[in-house]
Amino acid sequence: MFDWQTSLNVQYIDDPGFDYDPDTVLQNGASNDKTFLHLDLSRDFSQLRFSSKSRWFSENKYKVLSSVPGQSSVLSYQSEVEQWQQDMRLTATNDWHISARALGHNETSGNTNGLRDTQIAMQELELQKVWMGDLEWIAGMTLHQDQLDQINLASQIVEVDDASRQSAEGFVQVNASWQSFQMLLGSRVQYDSDFNWHQAWRGSVSYRIDSGDHSWQWRAGAGQSYRVPNLKERYYIFDHSNLGYMIIGNDELVPETANNVSGGVKWLYRPNTDWQFSSDLNLHYTDADDFIITTADAALSQQAGVDVFVYSNVEQAVIQGFDVALSAEHNVVKWQVNYSFLDAKDGNGQRLAERPRHLIKASVTYQHLPWDADIQFYVVASDEESPDSSYAGTYRDHAITANVQFKHQYSDHLSWQVGIENIFDQHQNTAKTQQGLFDARGIVSRQIVLSTQYQF
Numbered sequence: 001m002f003d004w005q006t007s008l009n010v011q012y013i014d015d016p017g018f019d020y021d022p023d024t025v026l027q028n029g030a031s032n033d034k035t036f037l038h039l040d041l042s043r044d045f046s047q048l049r050f051s052s053k054s055r056w057f058s059e060n061k062y063k064v065l066s067s068v069p070g071q072s073s074v075l076s077y078q079s080e081v082e083q084w085q086q087d088m089r090l091t092a093t094n095d096w097h098i099s100a101r102a103l104g105h106n107e108t109s110g111n112t113n114g115l116r117d118t119q120i121a122m123q124e125l126e127l128q129k130v131w132m133g134d135l136e137w138i139a140g141m142t143l144h145q146d147q148l149d150q151i152n153l154a155s156q157i158v159e160v161d162d163a164s165r166q167s168a169e170g171f172v173q174v175n176a177s178w179q180s181f182q183m184l185l186g187s188r189v190q191y192d193s194d195f196n197w198h199q200a201w202r203g204s205v206s207y208r209i210d211s212g213d214h215s216w217q218w219r220a221g222a223g224q225s226y227r228v229p230n231l232k233e234r235y236y237i238f239d240h241s242n243l244g245y246m247i248i249g250n251d252e253l254v255p256e257t258a259n260n261v262s263g264g265v266k267w268l269y270r271p272n273t274d275w276q277f278s279s280d281l282n283l284h285y286t287d288a289d290d291f292i293i294t295t296a297d298a299a300l301s302q303q304a305g306v307d308v309f310v311y312s313n314v315e316q317a318v319i320q321g322f323d324v325a326l327s328a329e330h331n332v333v334k335w336q337v338n339y340s341f342l343d344a345k346d347g348n349g350q351r352l353a354e355r356p357r358h359l360i361k362a363s364v365t366y367q368h369l370p371w372d373a374d375i376q377f378y379v380v381a382s383d384e385e386s387p388d389s390s391y392a393g394t395y396r397d398h399a400i401t402a403n404v405q406f407k408h409q410y411s412d413h414l415s416w417q418v419g420i421e422n423i424f425d426q427h428q429n430t431a432k433t434q435q436g437l438f439d440a441r442g443i444v445s446r447q448i449v450l451s452t453q454y455q456f
Helices: 231-235 298-304
Strands: 005-015 031-045 048-067 074-092 096-111 116-131 136-152 157-178 181-192 196-211 214-227 237-240 245-248 256-269 276-296 307-329 333-346 358-368 373-383 393-396 399-409 414-421 437-439 447-454
Touching: 005 447, 096 237, 136 231, 157 231, 298 307
Parallel strands: 245 307, 393 437
Antiparallel strands: 005 031, 031 048, 048 074, 074 096, 096 116, 116 136, 136 157, 157 181, 181 196, 196 214, 214 256, 237 245, 256 276, 276 307, 307 333, 333 358, 358 373, 373 399, 399 414, 414 447
């Protein structure tokens, strides 16, 4: 259409919620209406390319929590959210780009006797330049701004009054390659309006070997990371009483810093058949200071009647582990298995909460070419997940869900898909969680999902 490339995606979800015990007033799952609107535009102008992405989202959620003693009314949780995001980008191929993003989030949520109104805004501008030669140099800068306001509608108390932060980042990196060997070295400098200056660097190398039907790539990297606590972590009151918890910001948070190393090897095998096999092993180690986590607050939990968590800094944390990925791919069939092992502990040797030690993701996808359709079956399993201190004990520290999805490209513009999520209806045992026991499974039961997509 007039040399413009256009894509429009509209999705509406109507979830009536669910109740595992209809003899009680309490709902386990909230009723939820969601609407997503995605509009993409792009066009080439000689040596330049312009692209735009527009996103709009609305959500209305409602859940009965309990009856009010002596009254016929009920106490409920409700949430009304409207969010928009606009991205624009202007690119000169292999030369430079300018991108901008703006986001607005308006939300009224909480229990009916304590609703909060929250306004969130974000703006960001990035500029990047590339110089090609014997070495490839990339340099750029990012300007960022956040704003947050929050008011308790029941008490009319302003809980967050025009909180804001601004930051400016500059970065530079050099890439070098000699036949099968590649090297990258980069540095980033940041100034934050609340936390001043910081600098971090990172370097990596990789080496590739091709031998007949086999290809090997070895890689290693080391560097630093630095993360400033955002406004939500410092000020926001995240009221999810409908799920039995709240998260409260902590304005005394300081930035977290870390040193990390990683290494790995990737193998690709293409025999003289229609099959292709690959494996990828990655090892990682991170030693962090002032690591930002959420911790349970017993006094606030007792006062609020739900589990209350507060953002806090852990003086030291060590996070280490490895990831393994295996795949086998044919013309119409693809098998994938991913396994992750994670050991995450604080400086006292205590495990960090809600990080499973073992995680497996497996899938098989079959394409039916005459129909231009595919069907996928996938499983996610976790084990040895450590609960936080708010739980009295552990009922189940592992979880497994199986899912299936069928997708059909009906025409060049129209596609549709249907799926079953959580086929075997694995969910939390509410009787156990109400006793204060940890159950690693999700709260949502089996769901049947149907959706369509039309692209202009």
